[in-house]
Amino acid sequence: MEPLRFIAEDGARADPFPLSPEELTRGYREVVRARVFDERALTLQRQGKLSVYPPYKGQEAAQVGAALALDPGDWLVPSYRETAAALACGLSMSQAILYWRADPAGWRYPDDLRVLPFYIPIATQLLHAVGVASAGRYQGEDWVALTFIGDGGSSEGDFHEALNFAAVFQAPMVMVVQNNGWAISVPTEKQMRNPRIADRAAGYGIPGVVVDGNDLAAVWHVTREAVARARAGEGPTLIEAVTYRVGPHTSSDDPGRYRSADAGAAWLARDPVSRLRAALEGLGVWDDAREEALRAEIAEEFAAAVREADAAPEPEPQQIVEQVFETMTPDARAAWEVLRRG
Amino acid sequence: MADAPDTRPMTLVQAVNDALDVALSQDPRVLLFGEDVGMGGVFRVSDGLQGKHGEARVFDTPLAEAGIVGYGIGLALAGMRPVAEIQFAGFLYPALDQVLSHLGRYRHRTRGRFTVPMVIRAPYGGGVHTPEQHADSPEAVLTQAPGVKVVIPSDPMRAKGLLLAAIEDPDPVFFLEAIKLYRSVKAEVPSGHYTLELGRARVARAGDAATLVTYGGMVEVCLKAAEVAAREGVELEVIDLETLAPFDAATVMASVEKTGRAVVVYEARKIGGFGAEVAARIAEETVWSLQAPVLRVAGWDAPYPPFSAIEHHYRPDARRVLEAVRKVLAA
The missing domain is CATH 3.40.50.920 (Rossmann fold)
Known part of the structure; x- marks a missing residue:
């Protein structure tokens, strides 16, 4: 199975092409927004203004393309790598900054946002996505749950259990595996014998699709089809988005210890952002002036987000024992008093 | 109306079944699932409930404990009141990642935005010559999970009231049932709905x-x-x-x-x-x-x-x- 692709590395569009120029422009905007956030977040981290941060450079199209396939009312269940998907689903940049600052002010998302928090334990959230997906059917809702995992995460038992549960219950869930080549330092060929993760869908009796993860149009298209199937009661889909983790695993990681500097050099030519811009230019709907305006707008959005995040109240020690149970236990109440006194 | 107290003698198994029946009857958000739950469960705790409440609300899951707990967490996050059965407490261990990493942490890590009102029931303990691994008592492990309540009833009347309270609780509750008590005692159990407060000895x-x-x-x-x-x-x-x-x-x-x-x-x-x-x-x-x-x-x-x-x-x-x-x- 070759990865499905609609935009070539030079920006040439396949015919027929699945997205309208307006959709492609909207997708480009979100992809650039994601790229800018990621680069600046990493800088903030180096300045000591974020805690550990997992960058996603090179994977913007895989995340944004899938996220844009959702309708309002659908759910996003991300791993820790999916800040780009969360932003595309409506998480504000200031909230994302506070989240990665590990500030409690960033950890309560707005009540109307159906985005679950980022998850550290690998693949565990996939089962939650299946449950969230099924829950709608009991409430007369037709929502779909979109969840993400990586190539490394596909080795976990919960990956298997989630796909099997989703298949057996025909849950309206779409799972995107971002096959980015690396699980921290372990390359895909040491992770699995068959590197085509989408092949595994057959084992669960569900559709599996492999797509060029650096092609926003392709990811958006296959996810949109999968979401439509899920919403129509036709069950889950496994999507493998083939991409590449250009940067480190997290801000604490040094890829120089396990891969050569030119590893993945070929992937730079497949960059999802420049490829998409070339496609837009080919359509005649993009130019330098538009690019400059977009970049300026996003730079201002980020700067405003930093200002807003910096204005968040200082966390207070007693917050540690708040929100453990709805009603504070006697022990927690005693601890709260101790912490409040400082 | 008769003046006689409305009670019936029940074993602990029957009392738990009765509590589940009451919960399923009064709250459409309540779902009951696990391994072999559809046919009544290996201890017959869910006897008759699938027939009465339907296969959508009382159902079998694939044989995978992490899946059962993780799936339930997702159902709870999105508005349901799942009651999951782990067939024996000693079979819980594949699900410990879900229990320790997620079950009791959602409220805390989303600062109250998302909660997990879920009950996980499991028979525990020895005394009835079960096979290897069927008699474990892992409650101390569970009390180490922050944000999770752990309830263990000691008789049929209390089992029913505590289980109904657990199902109505806004936070996750482990409900362990002593296998030794399942059929060894019969006691008068009130019919209908009543709860006993959690957190009280x-x-x-x-x-x-x-x-x-x-x-x-x-x-x-x-x-x-x-x-x-x-x-x-x-x-x-x-x-x-x-x-x-x-x-x-x-x-x-x-x-x-x-x-x-x-x-x-x-x-x-x-x-x-x-x-x-x-x-x-x-x-x-x-x-x-x-x-x-x-x-x-x-x-x-x-x-x-x-x-x-x-x-x-x-x-x-x-x-x-x-x-x-x-x-x-x-x-």
């Missing part, structure tokens, strides 16, 4: 000579020991914790302050068991009222034995409890 028998602190399947053992002691004129107080987490320290301390002596009885392995927490709390909070060291009677430092002929030497009995009582009374 109760005085199961009043006395002044020493306090036995226990829960679940060991309550009947301690009550038996107290009966034997009473024949010798020694009145033991038996505290049934019912809820291990959150821990009702006040009830335990009030009793130990009165008697000055405490024996903690539990059937899990002694080392690191929940009784160690109880003993430590007594030492922290009321050591000056103690007239003897706090003793523990618990499982030995070994796996629960799969060897039927000698298994009863592992699980504490009244004789071992009374030996400990004699020691604290002699001090």
